[in-house]
Amino acid sequence: MKIDIDQANTTAVTRMIEARTVLVGLGKARDVIPGMRENLLLHAGPPITWERMSGPMRGAIIGALIFEGRANDAEEAEALAQSGEIDFEPCHHHGAVGPMAGVTSPSMMVYIVENQTHGNCAFSNLNEGYGKVLRYGAYQEDVQQRLRWMNETMGPVLHDAITEAGGMDIRALLAEALHMGDEGHNRNKAGSLLYTKNLAPHVVKVAPNSEVTAEILKFLGDNALSVLNPVMAACKAMADAAHGIEGSTLVSTMARNGTDFGIRVSGLGDRWFTAPAQIPDGLFFPGFTAADANPDIGDSTITETAGIGAFAMAAAPAIVTFVSGKPKDAINATLEMYEITLAEHKSFTIPQLDFRGTPTGIDIRKAVETGITPRVNTGIAHKNAGVGQVGAGLVRPSMQIFEEALVAFAEQYGF
Amino acid sequence: MKIDIDQANTTAVTRMIEARTVLVGLGKARDVIPGMRENLLLHAGPPITWERMSGPMRGAIIGALIFEGRANDAEEAEALAQSGEIDFEPCHHHGAVGPMAGVTSPSMMVYIVENQTHGNCAFSNLNEGYGKVLRYGAYQEDVQQRLRWMNETMGPVLHDAITEAGGMDIRALLAEALHMGDEGHNRNKAGSLLYTKNLAPHVVKVAPNSEVTAEILKFLGDNALSVLNPVMAACKAMADAAHGIEGSTLVSTMARNGTDFGIRVSGLGDRWFTAPAQIPDGLFFPGFTAADANPDIGDSTITETAGIGAFAMAAAPAIVTFVSGKPKDAINATLEMYEITLAEHKSFTIPQLDFRGTPTGIDIRKAVETGITPRVNTGIAHKNAGVGQVGAGLVRPSMQIFEEALVAFAEQYGF
Numbered sequence: 001m002k003i004d005i006d007q008a009n010t011t012a013v014t015r016m017i018e019a020r021t022v023l024v025g026l027g028k029a030r031d032v033i034p035g036m037r038e039n040l041l042l043h044a045g046p047p048i049t050w051e052r053m054s055g056p057m058r059g060a061i062i063g064a065l066i067f068e069g070r071a072n073d074a075e076e077a078e079a080l081a082q083s084g085e086i087d088f089e090p091c092h093h094h095g096a097v098g099p100m101a102g103v104t105s106p107s108m109m110v111y112i113v114e115n116q117t118h119g120n121c122a123f124s125n126l127n128e129g130y131g132k133v134l135r136y137g138a139y140q141e142d143v144q145q146r147l148r149w150m151n152e153t154m155g156p157v158l159h160d161a162i163t164e165a166g167g168m169d170i171r172a173l174l175a176e177a178l179h180m181g182d183e184g185h186n187r188n189k190a191g192s193l194l195y196t197k198n199l200a201p202h203v204v205k206v207a208p209n210s211e212v213t214a215e216i217l218k219f220l221g222d223n224a225l226s227v228l229n230p231v232m233a234a235c236k237a238m239a240d241a242a243h244g245i246e247g248s249t250l251v252s253t254m255a256r257n258g259t260d261f262g263i264r265v266s267g268l269g270d271r272w273f274t275a276p277a278q279i280p281d282g283l284f285f286p287g288f289t290a291a292d293a294n295p296d297i298g299d300s301t302i303t304e305t306a307g308i309g310a311f312a313m314a315a316a317p318a319i320v321t322f323v324s325g326k327p328k329d330a331i332n333a334t335l336e337m338y339e340i341t342l343a344e345h346k347s348f349t350i351p352q353l354d355f356r357g358t359p360t361g362i363d364i365r366k367a368v369e370t371g372i373t374p375r376v377n378t379g380i381a382h383k384n385a386g387v388g389q390v391g392a393g394l395v396r397p398s399m400q401i402f403e404e405a406l407v408a409f410a411e412q413y414g415f
Numbered sequence: 416m417k418i419d420i421d422q423a424n425t426t427a428v429t430r431m432i433e434a435r436t437v438l439v440g441l442g443k444a445r446d447v448i449p450g451m452r453e454n455l456l457l458h459a460g461p462p463i464t465w466e467r468m469s470g471p472m473r474g475a476i477i478g479a480l481i482f483e484g485r486a487n488d489a490e491e492a493e494a495l496a497q498s499g500e501i502d503f504e505p506c507h508h509h510g511a512v513g514p515m516a517g518v519t520s521p522s523m524m525v526y527i528v529e530n531q532t533h534g535n536c537a538f539s540n541l542n543e544g545y546g547k548v549l550r551y552g553a554y555q556e557d558v559q560q561r562l563r564w565m566n567e568t569m570g571p572v573l574h575d576a577i578t579e580a581g582g583m584d585i586r587a588l589l590a591e592a593l594h595m596g597d598e599g600h601n602r603n604k605a606g607s608l609l610y611t612k613n614l615a616p617h618v619v620k621v622a623p624n625s626e627v628t629a630e631i632l633k634f635l636g637d638n639a640l641s642v643l644n645p646v647m648a649a650c651k652a653m654a655d656a657a658h659g660i661e662g663s664t665l666v667s668t669m670a671r672n673g674t675d676f677g678i679r680v681s682g683l684g685d686r687w688f689t690a691p692a693q694i695p696d697g698l699f700f701p702g703f704t705a706a707d708a709n710p711d712i713g714d715s716t717i718t719e720t721a722g723i724g725a726f727a728m729a730a731a732p733a734i735v736t737f738v739s740g741k742p743k744d745a746i747n748a749t750l751e752m753y754e755i756t757l758a759e760h761k762s763f764t765i766p767q768l769d770f771r772g773t774p775t776g777i778d779i780r781k782a783v784e785t786g787i788t789p790r791v792n793t794g795i796a797h798k799n800a801g802v803g804q805v806g807a808g809l810v811r812p813s814m815q816i817f818e819e820a821l822v823a824f825a826e827q828y829g830f
Contacts, residue, residue: 179733180596180605181766190595193608197636200615201629210625214616221612317766318594327766351596351732351742352767 003413005365008247012266013342013361016242016250016306019115021122021234023168026159030106033094033123037106041065042091044102044299045257046272050081050088054258054294059137059385060101061088066139067147068105074139074386092253093270096123097236097299099228100135100381101258108147109155113170113233115241122236124229126150126158129219135298136381136388154216161202168198170234173227174308175347178358183316184231185300185309186323186377186392192226232299235306242266242361249409250342251362254305254374254397258297258381261397265364265405268412273405275398280380282393283324294383296395301376307345307360310375310394311337315350315358323377323392333375334359340366340374364409367402418828420780423662427681428757428776431657431665431721434530436537436649438583441574445521448509448538452521456480457506459517459714460672461687465496465503469673469709474552474800475516476503481554482562483520489554489801507668508685511538512651512714514643515550515796516673523562524570528585528648530656537651539644541565541573544634550713551796551803569631576617583613585649588642589723590762593773598731599646600715600724601738601792601807607641647714650721657681657776664824665757666777669720669789669812673712673796676812680779680820683827688820690813695795697808698739709798711810716791722760722775725790725809726752730765730773738792738807748790749774755781755789779824782817 029036036042041064043057053061062077065086071077080086091098098104102125110123128146132138162168173194174182180190200217207213220226243252248266255262262274277295284290303309313319314334317327331352337359338344344357362374373396380391409415444451451457456479458472468476477492480501486492495501506513513519517540525538543561547553577583588609589597595605615632622628635641658667663681670677677689692710699705718724728734729749732742746767752774753759759772777789788811795806824830 181594190605190608193605193612196615197608197611197632200611200636201633204619204625204629204632210619210628213625213628214619217612217619218616221615320766321770327769351735354742355736 003247005247005249008245008267009250009342009361009363012242012245012248012250015118016238016361017343017346018117019238019241020117021113021115021170021237023111023162023170023230024114025112025162026109026155027112028106029104029108029110032112033096033110035094039085040087040089040106042094042096042098042102042104043088043257044091044098044100044297045255046260046262046274047090048088048257048259052259054297055384056137056294056297056381057101057258059139060103060134062385063134063139063143064103064105067144068107090255091299092255095121095236095240097232097302098125098135099232099300100298100379101137102299103134107151109151111230111233113230113237115237118241120237120240122233122240124233126155127223127225127229129223129225130389132388137385138388139386153212154219157203157207157212157216158199160206161199164202164206165198170230171347174231175349178308178312178315178348179351181316181318183309183312183319183377185303186379187316187319188228188231189224191231192220192224195227195230196220228300232302235302235308238306239302244269247413249364251305251364254301255299256296256301258294261296261401263397263401263405265409268405268408271408273401273408275400278395280378280393280395282380282391283322284380284391288390292382292390294381296378297381298378300378304374304376305362307348307358310377312348312350312358313377314352323394336372337375339370340372364402364405368406371399373397373399373402418662420662420664423660423682424665424757424776424778427657427660427663427665430533431653431776432758432761433532434653434656435532436528436530436585436652438526438577438585438645439529440527440577441524441570442527443521444519444523444525447527448511448525450509454500455502455504455521457509457511457513457517457519458503458672459506459513459515459712460670461675461677461689462505463503463672463674467674469712470799471552471709471712471796472516472673474554475518475549477800478549478554478558479518479520482559483522505670506714507670510536510651510655512647512717513540513550514647514715515713515794516552517714518549522566524566526645526648528645528652530652533656535652535655537648537655539648541570542638542640542644544638544640545804547803552800553803554801568627569634572618572622572627572631573614575621576614579617579621580613585645586762589646590764593723593727593730593763594766596731596733598724598727598734598792600718601794602731602734603643603646604639606646607635607639610642610645611635643715647717650717650723653721654717659684662828664779666720666779669716670714671711671716673709676711676816678812678816678820680824683820683823686823688816688823690815693810695793695808695810697795697806698737699795699806703805707797707805709796711793712796713793715793719789719791720777722763722773725792727763727765727773728792729767738809751787752790754785755787779817779820783821786814788812788814788817
């Protein structure tokens with residue numbers, strides 16, 4: 001079999017870049033996510049069993065089972081999770097992504113992002129804001145209360161507002177946010193303001209009353225990560241458009257479950273290549289240290305996969321106050337990523353680099369050849385269930401998974 | 416008389432930097448601006464007669480007289496303006512500032528910004544958005560209609576919303592916006608989103624109905640200059656706090672009326688030093704060229720006076736798409752301004768320069784010694800009344816005014 005890898009990669013990365021991703025609405029996971037079912041919980045990262053799950057992942061599973069009314073407390077939830085009655089599958093196996101634990105249950109409202117260029121859809125749950133939140137493994141009553149309000153009050157209003165607005169082009173929003181100091185992963189301050197601003201007049205029109213309107217606008221406006229989840233779904237829709245190209249060495253998935261870091265490669269089907277997840281290096285909130293940190297967790301690496309996040313860090317010099325380092329390091333982070341990527345993005349440009357496009361489409365060959373692994377910006381979860389976020393920082397996957405993927409590629413394509 | 420100029424300048428610039436400026440509400444100019452009276456129109460820049468006014472300034476005067484019901488059309492308004500019945504005085508003589516023509520009439524709603532550190536107040540009119548607007552000298556019925564809506568519908572709601580919010584710290588907002596790619600003068604994209612986001616839940620509560628709420632949130636959110644006027648009032652309050660310091664060579668005012676560029680100096684009282692305003696160098700909207708441009712106009716140079724605008728341009732690399740140049744030029748613009756300023760701002764920092772404070776407090780001695788005049792970012796008005804904005808760019812005042820001010824300083828203080 002004669003394969004033109006460069007041609008295949010050009011096809012893959014071009015599809016990724018050309019995907020115009022539009023937020024079209026929300027729906028309940030059970031109604032809109034393909035393959036969702038009542039006994040299924042989706043989670044971040046590559047496949048994992050309950051036994052191997054880290055604290056924050058278990059905490060989020062516990063919280064989701066309580067949220068679904070399948071358990072009354074943590075003890076009942078743990079028993080149920082261990083019983084074998086519940087299936088656990090990656091979000092990524094269902095066209096979905098979720099930050100941190102990424103746990104998504106059938107009743108949860110999820111964003112629906114449509115790739116209007118190639119027709120595929122992707123999904124992500126709603127962002128809860130900061131502090132004790134399900135995605136960091138907290139599951140207590142205040143977490144449940146917020147989840148219920150998001151699901152029953154905010155979610156339907158957002159759906160109506162987005163519909164009323166005729167959808168929202170998330171790629172265009174990201175392009176603008178990168179010119180406003182965001183990198184689209186850990187820093188979504190400008191993007192979240194643009195998101196809130198775009199929706200505000202429509203929320204006013206469709207919300208049941210002004211009290212709910214004010215609550216929603218405050219919740220969205222005060223959460224600098226409001227837009228992270230639609231952004232992740234948009235990046236997933238872009239990455240999926242680049243997946244499944246025969247002979248392509250492009251990385252179409254990077255995701256972590258808190259135990260393993262896994263990648264998938266466009267030309268290698270749905271096979272995961274995994275290695276133990278690392279502890280991120282970064283800044284910890286007062287009272288916490290690296291000893292409290294869980295290994296790297298979450299599907300939010302879909303941003304780096306699609307050419308933003310740490311790959312666009314040069315656009316976001318102010319982020320170093322949050323993830324550590326100097327503004328110069330932010331520039332260097334982006335420059336380094338050009339070494340292992342296939343193209344420069346047409347829509348995502350970096351003013352600080354003379355409007356150069358972001359490094360897009362990781363090539364496993366280049367990673368192995370250069371010895372450079374992708375950079376990832378990330379939040380840091382406490383290693384125990386029920387605690388929450390303890391910091392933010394930087395992490396890289398192990399080189400081993402790129403090497404294994406390249407070996408598999410050579411085997412499959414007979415080099 | 417023994418004067419310690421350095422000590423005086425430290426006092427002046429420290430007052431400028433320490434001024435915590437809070438937007439506390441709005442009121443009608445006649446009710447809140449000191450010295451405002453029925454036959455008075457305020458305008459941008461140093462004093463000027465009707466005879467010497469440029470096209471856009473005359474257009475705005477015509478528009479304001481129609482707005483006030485003093486004239487039915489342009490012809491009547493011109494006759495009235497020439498009659499001597501109307502007084503014209505600089506905004507700056509009344510604690511006020513206005514972008515471009517800056518024309519402010521007794522009935523207009525104005526923002527009230529309080530310097531809570533030193534107690535002085537400053538005022539600015541409301542921003543009309545883009546296109547044909549009064550501040551660029553347009554005065555037709557659509558302009559009048561928008562002014563009436565702003566004054567009668569939006570203004571009172573903004574006052575109630577700001578009051579409900581307990582005021583808004585504009586210095587803090589600016590500090591955040593500089594980390595989001597704004598320079599606070601020509602680029603107020605992030606600041607305007609922050610402003611809209613902060614007010615939104617309060618607007619929802621105090622507006623008479625949801626239709627008005629939606630209109631206001633759309634108007635504020637879609638105008639990337641919404642916050643320019645409160646920002647200018649905040650800068651005016653900062654600059655006024657630094658004015659009147661015996662022996663200080665700090666520039667406490669820079670302003671243009673479309674004919675002259677004028678400065679005032681902290682230790683030289685209320686005397687203006689003026690020279691002909693220049694034509695800005697920049698990018699023109701399709702269909703216009705430099706031949707259409709009016710000389711430099713507006714009080715918005717108060718931003719550069721207070722250490723932002725062109726002085727903070729390194730924070731806003733994306734602005735070059737609007738005012739011309741390369742991102743590197745933006746860095747160099749800020750670096751050059753350190754040569755002629757007295758201090759680095761404590762609140763306004765630039766991530767791109769390792770969070771260095773913006774160059775703040777122009778020293779006429781340094782300007783003359785180095786031969787470097789302050790840089791100013793600006794919009795460009797058509798030279799004829801009634802047309803509007805034709806571009807945006809960069810401009811500098813003539814060195815002559817700094818030399819004259821220095822001579823006057825030497826005379827006054829007997830050097």
